[in-house]
Amino acid sequence: MLRIKTILHPTDFSESAEHALQLACSLARDHGSKLVLLTVPAPPLPSVETYIPEYELSQLMKESEQQLKSVADGIEDVSVETRVIAGEPGWAIVTAASDCQADLIVMGTHGRKGLSRLLMGSVAEHVLRHAPCPVLTVKPTGTLPKD
Amino acid sequence: MLHIRTIVHPTDFSEAANEALQVARALARDHQAKLVLVAVPQLPPPPYKYPFPPGQTEYAADVQATRRRLDALAKSIVDIPVETAISTGPPGPAILTVASNHRADLIVMGTHGRTGVPRLLLGSVAEHVLRHAACPVLTIRPGTGGHLGHDVETGLGATRSTDLANPVRSL
Numbered sequence: 454m455l456r457i458k459t460i461l462h463p464t465d466f467s468e469s470a471e472h473a474l475q476l477a478c479s480l481a482r483d484h485g486s487k488l489v490l491l492t493v494p495a496p497p498l499p500s501v502e503t504y505i506p507e508y509e510l511s512q513l514m515k516e517s518e519q520q521l522k523s524v525a526d527g528i529e530d531v532s533v534e535t536r537v538i539a540g541e542p543g544w545a546i547v548t549a550a551s552d553c554q555a556d557l558i559v560m561g562t563h564g565r566k567g568l569s570r571l572l573m574g575s576v577a578e579h580v581l582r583h584a585p586c587p588v589l590t591v592k593p594t595g596t597l598p599k600d
Numbered sequence: 601m602l603h604i605r606t607i608v609h610p611t612d613f614s615e616a617a618n619e620a621l622q623v624a625r626a627l628a629r630d631h632q633a634k635l636v637l638v639a640v641p642q643l644p645p646p647p648y649k650y651p652f653p654p655g656q657t658e659y660a661a662d663v664q665a666t667r668r669r670l671d672a673l674a675k676s677i678v679d680i681p682v683e684t685a686i687s688t689g690p691p692g693p694a695i696l697t698v699a700s701n702h703r704a705d706l707i708v709m710g711t712h713g714r715t716g717v718p719r720l721l722l723g724s725v726a727e728h729v730l731r732h733a734a735c736p737v738l739t740i741r742p743g744t745g746g747h748l749g750h751d752v753e754t755g756l757g758a759t760r761s762t763d764l765a766n767p768v769r770s771l
Contacts (some may be wrong), residue, residue: 455626455748476736479602483630556747562730573731581711581730582721586747587623587740595734598604598705 457484461555463491463546463580466520469561469593474524476591477559479600481531489534489553490525492517493542510539543579551585559589604631608704610638610695610729613669616710619745623738624708625677626748633705634681637674638698640691641666663688692728699733708738 462477464470474490481488494517514537521535536553538545542564550558563574573590581588591597609624611617621637628635641663667686674682685702687694699707712723722730722739730737 455623455630457748476602483602578722581739584741584744586744587738589736589738590730591736592734595736596703596705597736598602600602 455484457481457486457556459489459553459555459557460486461489461491461546461550461553461558463493463542463549463558463560463576464521464524465492465542465564466524467561467564467593469563469591471561472593472595472597473559473561473589473591475600476589476597478528478531479598480557480559480589482600486556487532487534488528489536489549489555490521491536491538491546491549492521493538493540493545495542514539542576543583546576546580547583547585550580555586557587557589558584559591562590562592602631604628604633604705606636606702606704606706607633608636608638608695608699608702608707610640610691610698610707610709610725611670611673612639612713613673614710614712614714616712616740616742619742620708620710620738620740621673623740623745623748625680627706627708628680634683635677636683636685636698636702636704637670638685638687638695639666639670640687640689640694643690691725692732695725695729696732699729699735704733704735706736706738707733708740711739711741 457480460477460481462474464474477488480486494513517537518535521537525533525535536549538549546558546560549555558580560577560580562577564576577590581590604627607624607628609621611621624635627633641659663686670684670686674684685698687698707729709726709729711726712720713725726739730739
């Protein structure tokens with residue numbers, strides 16, 4: 454069996470990411486891999502006109518961690534780790550891949566912003582160009598091998 | 601077990617493609633999938649027009665040569681079912697046509713090919729396939745294929761940190 458020790462799955466909890474997560478889990482199960490879930494929270498942009506409460510970065514990180522943990526809890530038969538990194542998503546994903554020595558990155562091509570006119574989102578594109586390991590990209594509405 | 605039934609591997613017979621091929625083979629073996637090797641003969645330099653006028657013997661020769669090379673490559677793979685496909689035209693769309701005809705569950709390819717323009721972080725053919733493929737695409741940058749190492753116990757090839765002179769023995 455092809456040995457894939459660590460699979461990194463970056464997610465922004467969008468539908469596209471969900472699609473990729475399914476594939477990541479199936480692969481992890483089949484190849485005995487550890488699955489590392491990563492999210493890179495984006496702070497909300499302050500609006501000039503309305504007053505909104507300021508989010509502290511740590512608060513945002515904590516919420517993201519909780520969200521990620523609940524995704525991890527729903528995954529059976531796979532060893533899962535979670536990571537939350539603040540920063541520019543493309544860079545954060547590539548750095549995380551090096552740090553956790555990922556053998557494979559499995560990610561959606563589009564994120565929550567889902568600019569569907571773009572055939573591939575900018576974060577996926579950045580990761581593809583700079584990743585230290587092979588990358589498996591999954592379309593939000595494409596075909597997916599079933600378990 | 602993930603139902604990967606058909607894996608399409610586009611190749612231009614370069615080193616980068618070969619790296620991706622090894623991964624494609626291993627995955628096909630693991631998931632009992634069929635492997636479809638695709639090659640797209642190089643287009644002659646412009647000016648040319650479609651369909652090729654009857655006198656284009658140079659291009660025809662290139663198609664034949666590519667077909668022979670692809671068949672030879674397919675013959676060298678004995679442990680999994682292999683099919684070959686030659687697709688003509690601009691490489692990106694040609695590859696996608698084959699993938700869709702074969703209902704590919706997965707495409708496995710190198711990020712760069714023979715022309716390997718180093719300043720491009722992602723080759724143009726890989727980019728096209730990535731953007732338009734319906735199925736998941738696994739891209740392998742030259743030199744990173746070793747991450748998907750072979751299982752030590754089956755004795756297939758070496759793990760990434762081992763050199764071939766000192767094969768790893770199973771424990």
